[in-house]
Amino acid sequence: MDVDKAHKTIVLVSTDSDFLKETRTAFAASEAIELTVVQKNIGDLHGEIIQAEPGAVIVDLDAARVAELDALQRLMRRIEGRVPVLVVSGTFDAAAARILVQLKVADFLIKPVTTADLVRSCIRALKGPGRDEQSEARIHSFVPAAGGVGNTTLALQTAFQLHAAAEEGASTCVVDLNLQQGACAEYLDLEPRFDITEVENQPERLDRQLLEVMLSQHQSGLYVLAAPARPTEMRTFDTDVVVRMLDLVSAYFDNVVIDMPRTWFPWTETVLLGSNKIYIVTELTVPCLRNTQRLIQACHQSAGKEVDPGVIVNRFESRRFDGGVSQADIEALLDGHFVGGIANNYKLVREAVDRGLPLHEIDPNANVVADLRRIVLPGQTGRRDDAGRSSLLAYGRRLFRRTG
Structure with missing residues (x-):
């Protein structure tokens, strides 16, 4: 179902106050998407993602930290591919890219992220695989x-x-x-x-x-x-x-x-x-x-x-x-x-x-x-x-x- 025909919830996991503010502003005017914020480090999550039943998840993490990538891997195992996950990070290297490919995240964006790019990525994720391949x-x-x-x-x-x-x-x-x-x-x-x-x-x-x-x-x-x-x-x-x-x-x-x-x-x-x-x-x-x-x-x-x-x-x-x-x-x-x-x-x-x-x-x-x-x-x-x-x-x- 298209995102403009159904109400969708996106869960944002982040402790970056500036990024939280920008993302809230980006989705504030949308009637089709509701943003739910979990102001925690990814390693401190305890079932908040599953309880929210979101259409997509945005995870803000430090891709240079092994502990946070391990926490992302645990999250991906728990949701078992049912929910697309978008990763946002302030760092990038080939090793992190390889891990994200293996985890099959829906998208990977580097800070500073423009609101337009973030919204487009979320809409693609909500539409599901194969809808935008052309x-x-x-x-x-x-x-x-x-x-x-x-x-x-x-x-x-x-x-x-x-x-x-x-x-x-x-x-x-x-x-x-x-x-x-x-x-x-x-x-x-x-x-x-x-x-x-x-x-x-x-x-x-x-x-x-x-x-x-x-x-x-x-x-x-x-x-x-x-x-x-x-x-x-x-x-x-x-x-x-x-x-x-x-x-x-x-x-x-x-x-x-x-x-x-x-x-x-x-x-x-x-x-x-x-x-x-x-x-x-x-x-x-x-x-x-x-x-x-x-x-x-x-x-x-x-x-x-x-x-x-x-x-x-x-x-x-x-x-x-x-x-x-x-x-x-x-x-x-x-x-x-x-x-x-x-x-x-x-x-x-x-x-x-x-x-x-x-x-x-x-x-x-x-x-x-x-x-x-x-x-x-x-x-x-x-x-x-x-x-x-x-x-x-x-x-x-x-x-x-x-x-x-």
Whole structure:
């Protein structure tokens, strides 16, 4: 039932007097929602949530304190998923994000929280899962198993495919997270405009207006967020900067395709946790396939089984050569993670890269176009994560959402 058709109670658990005052003001004018305040630390609750029978719960806690996260876990066990829980905190890090993903909280907001963002999150929670999925970005991340496997090419061509197949008015953005040596802008003959040094010390400065300045647009309508290449640099960037950037992109685009670097950074796990689909791009050599196995294990060890990458074998030859690797060998080696191969069509791919065009504009019937479409377009993969991970898809953007 819609929230405007039924009276709903939201319980707010907080000891922050300023936040309590702001939240009371935010809901004071609502006839559909009644706010009940429990002015206690989450660790001091004794059945107040269950007794109130709320439609949703807002928990204000310190995500850096293990005791408060443990108390949140106990609360989530008691309510057994019957009531959506929104978490508000003044701190954020990758470890806390991982715990909140595992607990399946409905949303996670960072103070200072704007009243508009808080009310929108509460309304989404009251509507229940699946009611607002069309407004969530679909996030596809591409991870290379080695250099030269075609990760950037497949990420860009996937973005073109998604953009061409989307409903009228839908938007698509490619995010090049190779922040020192990215090539997405070069492949499309665009000027990379994302100056990360301008916001790395003040990630809150990155807002919608600044994002628009830093985006590049391809003639197809595809947007690209890419930093100028700095091949002599080797450094990392704070997780807050990357999360803030992905927050904004996923808030304003329907499809987001991320070109990941080979190096595993402190923010890599957070990006993978927030992705709807993860593809490891590899090629048909034994060393590359072995490294692909290691990447799958790394994903599971650092981010848990919720992160279930699919493997794309680029320049795939189905015919077995003497001493080569067969498709049966690949499927056995990758233990269910193989999602398909992309035909070896070097001439077409080189032309597309040199001209900065989608493959399907040059040859819509090409084998490589058909192979990629079978893998990446919704409803055509047949993998279990198409349906089974819809809740993670909805959380993907929430994980990236930061208020500024």
